[in-house]
Amino acid sequence: MAVVTAIAVAGLPEVGEGDDIAQMIVASGAAFGDADIIVISHKIVSKAEGRTVALADVVAGEQALELAASTEKDPRVIEVILRETAVLVRAERNVLICRTRHGFVCANAGVDASNVGTADTLVLLPREPDSSARALRARFRELAGCTPAVLIADSFGRAWRNGQQEVALGVAGLRPLEDWRGRRDGSGRELSATWIAVADQVAGAADLARAKDSREPAVVIGGLGRYVSAEDGPGAIALLRPAAEDLFG
Amino acid sequence: MAVVTAIAVAGLPEVGEGDDIAQMIVASGAAFGDADIIVISHKIVSKAEGRTVALADVVAGEQALELAASTEKDPRVIEVILRETAVLVRAERNVLICRTRHGFVCANAGVDASNVGTADTLVLLPREPDSSARALRARFRELAGCTPAVLIADSFGRAWRNGQQEVALGVAGLRPLEDWRGRRDGSGRELSATWIAVADQVAGAADLARAKDSREPAVVIGGLGRYVSAEDGPGAIALLRPAAEDLFG
Numbered sequence: 001m002a003v004v005t006a007i008a009v010a011g012l013p014e015v016g017e018g019d020d021i022a023q024m025i026v027a028s029g030a031a032f033g034d035a036d037i038i039v040i041s042h043k044i045v046s047k048a049e050g051r052t053v054a055l056a057d058v059v060a061g062e063q064a065l066e067l068a069a070s071t072e073k074d075p076r077v078i079e080v081i082l083r084e085t086a087v088l089v090r091a092e093r094n095v096l097i098c099r100t101r102h103g104f105v106c107a108n109a110g111v112d113a114s115n116v117g118t119a120d121t122l123v124l125l126p127r128e129p130d131s132s133a134r135a136l137r138a139r140f141r142e143l144a145g146c147t148p149a150v151l152i153a154d155s156f157g158r159a160w161r162n163g164q165q166e167v168a169l170g171v172a173g174l175r176p177l178e179d180w181r182g183r184r185d186g187s188g189r190e191l192s193a194t195w196i197a198v199a200d201q202v203a204g205a206a207d208l209a210r211a212k213d214s215r216e217p218a219v220v221i222g223g224l225g226r227y228v229s230a231e232d233g234p235g236a237i238a239l240l241r242p243a244a245e246d247l248f249g
Numbered sequence: 250m251a252v253v254t255a256i257a258v259a260g261l262p263e264v265g266e267g268d269d270i271a272q273m274i275v276a277s278g279a280a281f282g283d284a285d286i287i288v289i290s291h292k293i294v295s296k297a298e299g300r301t302v303a304l305a306d307v308v309a310g311e312q313a314l315e316l317a318a319s320t321e322k323d324p325r326v327i328e329v330i331l332r333e334t335a336v337l338v339r340a341e342r343n344v345l346i347c348r349t350r351h352g353f354v355c356a357n358a359g360v361d362a363s364n365v366g367t368a369d370t371l372v373l374l375p376r377e378p379d380s381s382a383r384a385l386r387a388r389f390r391e392l393a394g395c396t397p398a399v400l401i402a403d404s405f406g407r408a409w410r411n412g413q414q415e416v417a418l419g420v421a422g423l424r425p426l427e428d429w430r431g432r433r434d435g436s437g438r439e440l441s442a443t444w445i446a447v448a449d450q451v452a453g454a455a456d457l458a459r460a461k462d463s464r465e466p467a468v469v470i471g472g473l474g475r476y477v478s479a480e481d482g483p484g485a486i487a488l489l490r491p492a493a494e495d496l497f498g
Contacts, residue, residue, distance in 0.1 A: 007253075
C-alpha cells in the first residue's frame with residue numbers, strides 16, 4: 001500500500017540575500033532521502049538570490065503611469081511588474097495578467113509584496129527557476145549525502161475557478177509530466193486525454209502541509225519515488241504550453 | 250509535526266449502475282475517520298448514478314454534424330457533449346472547450362470515453378456533484394459510524410500549462426477555499442492575494458497516490474482535519490468563478 005506523505009520543514013530561519021537554503025534545510029534536521037521531493041516556496045529562493053526590489057529605488061515610466069491610473073496600483077509596482085513581463089495579457093480591476101519573460105502566465109508577473117521582511121520591498125520570481133532547482137539539488141547532494149528532487153513553487157490564480165493553486169516554477173530530478181496518452185486503461189481503451197501535471201500536483205500537495213503564516217517555506221514529499229530521477233530532467237519549463245497551442249487561455 | 254497522507258483504497262470492484270460506492274469502500278477495509286477526506290473519481294460516481302450514454306442510442310443533430318466536420322470527432326460524441334454544454338467556449342483541433350450546465354469549464358463538457366467497461370459507452374459528469382458528495386457522506390455516516398468529508402474529482406486541462414490536474418467537482422464536509430485575503434502574514438503585511446483552492450489541491454494530492462490504470466478510484470487523505478467540518482458546507486460550487494468576473498479565461 002503506497003502512502004504519499006507531505007511534512008513541512010520546521011524551524012527554518014528568515015532567509016536573506018546570499019543565504020544557503022539547502023544548508024538551512026539540512027541544519028533544521030528535516031528527514032529526507034533520494035526518493036523524496038523537497039518543495040520550496042519561490043519566495044525564499046528569490047530572496048536568497050537577491051531577486052528583490054526596493055520600491056524607493058524605482059522610477060515609473062510612461063506605460064506604468066498610464067496603467068496606474070486605471071488599476072489603482074502604485075505606478076512603481078507596475079513598473080517593476082512590466083520589467084518582468086514579456087506580454088501583458090490583460091489589465092483590469094487592479095490585476096495585471098502577464099506572460100513573464102520565462103513564459104509563466106500569472107497575476108502581476110509573479111511580483112509579490114507579501115511575506116517580505118521589509119515593507120516596500122517587492123520579491124520577483126527567480127531568474128531561471130529550473131537552474132535554481134538544479135543548484136539546490138546539487139547543494140543537497142554535497143551537504144546531505146543524498147539527492148532528493150527539488151521543486152520551486154508559487155501560487156497562481158487560474159481561469160474560471162476561484163482561489164489559487166501552487167504550481168511548479170522550477171524542478172530538478174522530478175518528472176514534471178506523466179503521459180498516458182496512447183496507453184490503454186484496464187479495459188483496453190485508450191487513455192486519450194490523460195496527461196498528468198505531476199509537478200503541479202506535487203506543489204499543491206506540499207501547500208496543504210503548511211499554513212500560510214507559519215513560516216514553513218519548505219515541505220518534504222515522500223512516496224513518489226517513481227517520479228524522481230537521478231538526472232535532473234527537463235525541468236518545469238516542460239509544463240509551459242506554447243501560446244500558439246493554447247485552447248483554454 | 251503535521252503529516253498529510255494520501256493512501257489509495259485497494260480492492261474496489263468494478264462499479265455499475267445502482268451500486269453503493271460507500272458500501273464498497275467500507276467493505277474494502279479502507280481505514281478512515283471523521284477527520285479524513287475520501288476522494289472519489291467522478292467516473293465511478295457517474296456510473297453508479299447511471300450517468301452513461303450508449304453511443305448506439307445517440308442521433309447527432311445539425312450542430313453536432315457541423316462541428317464533426319471541423320473537429321474529426323464522431324458526431325454522436327459531439328451530440329452528447331453539446332447536451333451537457335451551456336456555452337461552447339471554443340472548438341478547435343479535435344477539442345471542444347465547454348462551460349457545462351453546472352458551470353465547469355473543461356474539455357468536451359467532461360464527457361469521457363476512457364475507463365468505461367463497455368466500448369462505445371460515454372460517461373457524463375454527475376448531474377449534481379455536490380449532492381452526490383453529500384449523499385455519499387451520509388451513507389458513510391450510516392455504514393461506518395464516522396463521517397469523513399467526501400470529494401468527487403475529475404482531471405481538467407488548464408490554460409497556458411501542459412497536462413491535466415485533478416479538480417473538485419463536488420465536496421461535502423470540506424472547506425473548498427481558505428481565504429487569507431486581508432489577514433496579515435508573519436511580518437504584519439497583508440496577504441492580499443492569498444486565497445487557497447484547498448479542494449482542488451486535495452484532489453491533486455489524491456491523484457498522486459494512484460496510477461491511472463490501477464483501478465484505484467478512491468483515495469483517503471489524512472492530516473487535513475482543519476478543513477473538515479461537521480456540516481456539509483457550501484460545496485465545490487464555491488470554486489466556480491462567475492464568467493463575468495474572470496480575468497484569466
